[in-house]
Amino acid sequence: MASSSKNFQSSSKPGSDRKYQGALVASPAKAISPKTVKQIVPGKHLILSGESTSHLASFLVKVIALEVVRRFSKARCPFIWNSIQALQVLGYPPFRWIQQWAPLKFIVQGIQKLSTPLLFLSVTTTLCDRSSKRNDELGSNTEAPDVPSESDETASTSGIRDVADGTKDTEPDNWLISLFKELEKQGITLPERFNEDELRRFYIAANGDFSSLLSSVKKTIRWRETFHILTLHELEKWSHLVFWHGFDTMLRPCLIVRLGLACSSLAPSDRPRFGQAVVSQIDNGIVYLTNKEDPRITVLLDCHGISPFRFPMQMMRSFITIVQENYPNRLGVLFIVRLPPVVRVIAQTLIQVLKPSTKQKLRFEGESYKKTLAEFLQIVPTFLGGKCSCPQCEKPRNISVIQAGEGSKSQPRQITIDDGSPVASMNFDEAELPSPYSCENAIRAAIIGVLMLWVFIAFLAGMNDPESISSHAP
Known part of the structure; x- marks a missing residue:
C-alpha cells in the first residue's frame, strides 16, 4: 500500500506541474493563421452576391415607383394611394381564398411582392410627417409672441x-x-x-x-384718395345684402353680410358694387357705431346660397386684403354660418391669405349655429332662426327682383347705380374662379385614376410573369 501511494504521488506531481505551466490568460500563444480565419468567417459571405444585388435594386425600384404614385395621388387623386394600401389586406390569411379566382390571383401575388417596399415607405412617410408637424408647432410657438392679441x-x-x-x-x-x-x-x-x-x-x-x-x-x-365710400343714402340700395344688426354680448356692433344671397342673385357686373358696399358699411360702422371701451366690430357671414361649383374666390381675396390693410385690428370675431361642406374645403385656401391674428378670430359654425349665435348676439336676425322684429328683418322683399337659390345662374336683379363713383383697387369684377370640384375637373380626375389603375395592374402582371414581357419584346 505504501508503494502504491508513492507511485500515485510521483505520478501526480508531473501532472500538477504541467497544469500550472500553461498561460492563465484566455488568448492563444501564437497568432491565428489565415486558414483558421477563413474557416470561421468565409470571405464569400462578406461580399454581396449577384442575386442579393438584384434583390436590393428591385427593392429600390419598387420604393421609387411607389413614392411617385404616392406623390401624384396626394396632389391629384388621394383615393389611389389609399386603395393601394387597402389592397394589402387581400394577402392576409382570411382573404387568401380570393386567389382561387384567376383574374385576381396575379393581382394578389403582385401585392404581396409590394408589401415590404410599401411597409417601408409607409413607415418613413409617417415619421417624416410627424417630424414636420413638430417643426411647424415649434415654429408657431416661436412666432406666437409676435402676434398681437x-x-x-x-x-x-x-x-x-x-x-x-x-x-x-x-x-x-x-x-x-x-x-x-x-x-x-x-x-x-x-x-x-x-x-x-x-x-x-x-x-x-x-x-x-x-x-x-x-x-x-x-x-x-x-x-x-381713390376709393369712394358710399353714403348712408347710397347704402340703402344694398340694405338687404349687407347691414348692421344690433350688438353682441360685448356691446360691439354686428355687421350682417349675406354673401350667399349676393352670389346667387347678383349679376357678375354688379359684384364690384357689392364689395364697395361692404367696405363702406365697415367704414361707417367704425365711425358711428363703435364704442370707446372696445372699438371693434363683429361680422356675421351668411353663406346660404353659395354654389359649391362656382365660388367667388377672387372677390373674397380682394375683400380680405383691403380690410386687413386698411382697417387693422378692427375685427373682434368673424362668424361664418350655413357654409356647404364642399365650399368649406375651398374656404380653407382663403385662410392662408389671412394674418395669424385674424385666423384666431374666425369661427366656422355648422348645424349648431343657431345656439352659438343666440349665446353670442343680443338679437339674432329672423332669417337665421331668431325672433327679431326690427324693420330690417320685417322688410318685405320683392320676389320678382331677388331670386335666392343655390347655384342660380340667372341674372334677375337689376340695380341702378351712379356710374360716377369709381371703384378703385377692387378686383371684384373678374370672373369667378372655377371650383376644383367642377364637373370638368371631376371627369379629368376619373380618367387619370382609371389610367393609373391600368398602369398599376400592368405593373403587377409584369412582376408576376416577367417571361411574358420578355417574349413580347423585339
Whole structure:
C-alpha cells in the first residue's frame, strides 16, 4: 500500500506541474493563421452576391415607383394611394381564398411582392410627417409672441383713452413723433379720421417696425384718395345684402353680410358694387357705431346660397386684403354660418391669405349655429332662426327682383347705380374662379385614376410573369 501511494504521488506531481505551466490568460500563444480565419468567417459571405444585388435594386425600384404614385395621388387623386394600401389586406390569411379566382390571383401575388417596399415607405412617410408637424408647432410657438392679441388691442385702446382723460402722461411716443415728421417731410397730410388711436392700431399691426408702419399708413392714405365710400343714402340700395344688426354680448356692433344671397342673385357686373358696399358699411360702422371701451366690430357671414361649383374666390381675396390693410385690428370675431361642406374645403385656401391674428378670430359654425349665435348676439336676425322684429328683418322683399337659390345662374336683379363713383383697387369684377370640384375637373380626375389603375395592374402582371414581357419584346 505504501508503494502504491508513492507511485500515485510521483505520478501526480508531473501532472500538477504541467497544469500550472500553461498561460492563465484566455488568448492563444501564437497568432491565428489565415486558414483558421477563413474557416470561421468565409470571405464569400462578406461580399454581396449577384442575386442579393438584384434583390436590393428591385427593392429600390419598387420604393421609387411607389413614392411617385404616392406623390401624384396626394396632389391629384388621394383615393389611389389609399386603395393601394387597402389592397394589402387581400394577402392576409382570411382573404387568401380570393386567389382561387384567376383574374385576381396575379393581382394578389403582385401585392404581396409590394408589401415590404410599401411597409417601408409607409413607415418613413409617417415619421417624416410627424417630424414636420413638430417643426411647424415649434415654429408657431416661436412666432406666437409676435402676434398681437386681443388683450394688446384692448390695452392700447385703454391707453389712448387714459391719455385723453389726462390720467397718464400726455407725451406722445417716439414713433408717433417720427411718423408725423416723416409724413410732413414727404408732404403727406393725414385725414381727419387718422387720430392717435387709429395710428396706434397700424403700429400694433406692424409689430413695432417703423418702416412697415410708414408704408402701411401711406398706402392707406392713397387708397382712401381713390376709393369712394358710399353714403348712408347710397347704402340703402344694398340694405338687404349687407347691414348692421344690433350688438353682441360685448356691446360691439354686428355687421350682417349675406354673401350667399349676393352670389346667387347678383349679376357678375354688379359684384364690384357689392364689395364697395361692404367696405363702406365697415367704414361707417367704425365711425358711428363703435364704442370707446372696445372699438371693434363683429361680422356675421351668411353663406346660404353659395354654389359649391362656382365660388367667388377672387372677390373674397380682394375683400380680405383691403380690410386687413386698411382697417387693422378692427375685427373682434368673424362668424361664418350655413357654409356647404364642399365650399368649406375651398374656404380653407382663403385662410392662408389671412394674418395669424385674424385666423384666431374666425369661427366656422355648422348645424349648431343657431345656439352659438343666440349665446353670442343680443338679437339674432329672423332669417337665421331668431325672433327679431326690427324693420330690417320685417322688410318685405320683392320676389320678382331677388331670386335666392343655390347655384342660380340667372341674372334677375337689376340695380341702378351712379356710374360716377369709381371703384378703385377692387378686383371684384373678374370672373369667378372655377371650383376644383367642377364637373370638368371631376371627369379629368376619373380618367387619370382609371389610367393609373391600368398602369398599376400592368405593373403587377409584369412582376408576376416577367417571361411574358420578355417574349413580347423585339
